Amino acid sequence: MKSRFPRSLYSEGSEPDPRFSLANERTFLAWVRTSLALIAAGVALEALQVPISPEFRLTSALVFVALGVVAAIQAWAGWWRTEQAMRRNEALPGLSTGLGISLGVLLGVGFIVLGVFL
Numbered sequence: 001m002k003s004r005f006p007r008s009l010y011s012e013g014s015e016p017d018p019r020f021s022l023a024n025e026r027t028f029l030a031w032v033r034t035s036l037a038l039i040a041a042g043v044a045l046e047a048l049q050v051p052i053s054p055e056f057r058l059t060s061a062l063v064f065v066a067l068g069v070v071a072a073i074q075a076w077a078g079w080w081r082t083e084q085a086m087r088r089n090e091a092l093p094g095l096s097t098g099l100g101i102s103l104g105v106l107l108g109v110g111f112i113v114l115g116v117f118l
Helices: 018-047 054-088 098-117
Strands: none
Touching: 018 054, 018 098, 054 098
C-alpha cells in the first residue's frame, strides 16, 4: 500500500484482520481522549483559579499537562507497536506507560490536596 501513512509500517508484513486493526484504532482514540482530559484538567486548574495554594495549583497543573503529553505519545507509540506486531504475526506488546501515568495522576491529586490544607 503506497498511499497509506505511515508507509514504513504498512510496507512490512501481512494485512491483519480488519477487526483487530479497528480495535487498535479505538484504543488509540481512547488514549487521545485521556490525553485531552489530562491537559484540560491542568488548564482548568489555572484558568478557573481554584482556591488552593498558588504554588501547589501551578505544580499540579503542570503535572496534568505533562501527563497529557505523555498520554498522547503513548497513544501513537502503542498504536504503532501493536499494528507492527499484528502485521508481523508476533505477540502483542504490553502497556509501557500505564503505571507511570496512574502514579502521575495520584501525584497531581496529592498536590491539590496539599494545596487545600496548606
